[in-house]
Amino acid sequence: MAFDEAGLPAIDRFWARTQRGPQPDDCWTWTGPPTGGYGRLIVNGNRENAHRFAYTHFTGHRIPDGYHVDHLCRNQMCVNPRHLEPVTPKTNTNRGQSPSSVAARTGRCVSGKHALVGDNLRVRANGKRECRACCNDARKTYREANRDKIRAQKRASYLRNAESVKASARAYYWAKKDGD
Incomplete structure (x- = not known):
């Protein structure tokens, strides 16, 4: 028996x-x-998480290593073992209600505007799936909101590169002149 x-x-x-509900199938709220x-x-x-303790104590089953205990009732504070299931x-x-979970189940992007198929689906190196149309919209919105900042960065980059090109040309000229 575990003591504190x-x-x-x-x-x-x-x-x-x-706090237990009056019916056996009600949530037991932590x-x-x-x-x-x-x-x-x-x-x-x-x-230890209370829901994991409840599951192992009341069912007598061990939770496999690497598994999560899913709340079938979608209530994170519920500790009723009838509402809990060990899953990968x-x-x-995928059972969750986050925008990315809903998108994965429905085949639509997080905004719900576009289908995640064909050329509109972009998979990053880390495996994250993205909607190409939404990424393009976000990029366009960012550029419009930060137009002056982006222009200043491009100008500074251009000036740095121009100075580098001039320095390389001078070095080439003097090396050529000294070699003659």
């Missing part, structure tokens, strides 16, 4: 910070302070 510094078993501390959006408690001297990180992400 005060000598209370982890399961007692778990129930002290959990009322303790959240850390990173999830409940935490100390088990055997280690911090990819499955957990």
